[in-house]
Amino acid sequence: MAAKKATPAKKSASGKKTTAVKKATPVRKAAAVKKSVPVKKSAVAKKATPVKKTLAVKKTLAVKKSAAVKKSAAVKKSAVVKKAVAPERVAPARPPRNESHTALVRRARRIDRELAEVYPYAHPELDFENPFQLVVATVLSAQTTDLRVNQTTPALFAKYPTPEDLAAANPEEVEEILRPTGFFRAKTKSVMGLSKALRDDFGGEVPGRLEDLVKLPGVGRKTAFVVLGNAFGRPGITVDTHFQRLVRRWEWTAEKEPDKIERAIGELFPKTDWTMLSHHVIFHGRRICHARKPACGACPIAPLCPAYGEGETDPEKAKKLLKYEKGGFPGQRLNPPQSYLDAGGIPAPPLGATTAAPASPSTGTAGPATDSPSRGTG
Template identity: 50%
Template structure:
């Protein structure tokens, strides 16, 4: 796999248009993978998606949303019952605490409705900018850059930013990407991270973005894998274990 940086690539501001166009061709229709019918369901599903796959969350939410339909339902729920319903998503005790607390906050401060602006959303328990931008983009059609692990990783590999702090990555992308495309650009980067630009073994040789990508950090991954193969259980490959 060729991992050396491409020579004399234009700066990020000049590449962002072609990068976005290529992603549009690859993933023309994009929506969140989390199944939901309204903003409240998306809020809860997004909280559940922390350290969990969207697919697994989608196996849990049908029963959850059949049992709890409104913010007041979540605010007054039995915490043990809630924990059992969401247990397969992992970290269920903290997630249950945040979901119920969100229900309370929505009832007490927002009339039981999910607010449609970033400043209010990030005041809800367990809701940071990433979750807030998911809700804004997919429930309210308000553009937002969602920086999850895929968006952060691809933004750095593509040479769009060097930052590792999600908020700083978000702000850089907000400057580079036209506002109307924020939500869809985020979704497309996430899909590309899941399908092509893997964390450990990115498929650079077949990536349609290869000509636009400096592969930042990818060469280091290959070197790490080579060193790891060289040593097995603390000894060089082929060496006999000590008796």
């Protein structure tokens, strides 16, 4: 009986054991499942990383783009401010070293055309009513300004209106009248000598030929061409100090002697242009392209000038260097042409008269009065 009871017990134990084993299997399976869940979660997490990374990259790009836009806007704004404060300077256009003659002719004529637009009222800056007055005034203009001559000749011509009158004058009286022009003794001899030559050799009339004019005392080629071009309408190139300086600056010629300069420039222009060419160049030399400090920053032909930069290039500073009508000052003639007055030119004051300087750009007040026309010499 006992043995029979023991057998089921073993079976029961064995059954319990089997049940335990069977029960253990799901536990292990559950554990495995649980273990695999974190792995899947980790995989999901790993998958999620690129999304976050993409969002971060997009955000970074957006920030960079925004910063770039802001920087670009700031740069543009800064450029506008700079442009308003400091006007852009003109870049020079230097001619090639081996400039051909054809290229030189084109450049020279273009400069003359530009100057003709800037100075449509260009004219001889000596007051005269006839060829005699012009030849005398031109002789007197040596070593002084046209303005000083214009202030002196009214008294001279009022007292000695013809060559015959001046030829018969008392030298001491003539010297006293001409004293303000400087070198008055030498100039007295010249004007009285040419008056005698006109009276004795040309019937009291100024000749209209170059070869005759240069025979007169004190009259050279420069003076002769001034008279021929402006009193007789015959073409001539006036090679004065301004003309010589500018044509060399523009590299039209390297010559230094007046006669050679005259020939060299004459080859670049037709004869019909010679007289007005002289006026354009001389006007520019007196008003803008000065000897010591050219107003490069206010020069209308700066892009064509190989010497750009020799003077003041700042536009505002350059404006303060302008002379005569360009700077708001009186001109050289007491009786200028109407075209000059229409363009804003101011007549010069008589000898000894006072004239107020134009208003100061910074204060808007007039400068001190002066009776000296030395501002903007020759």
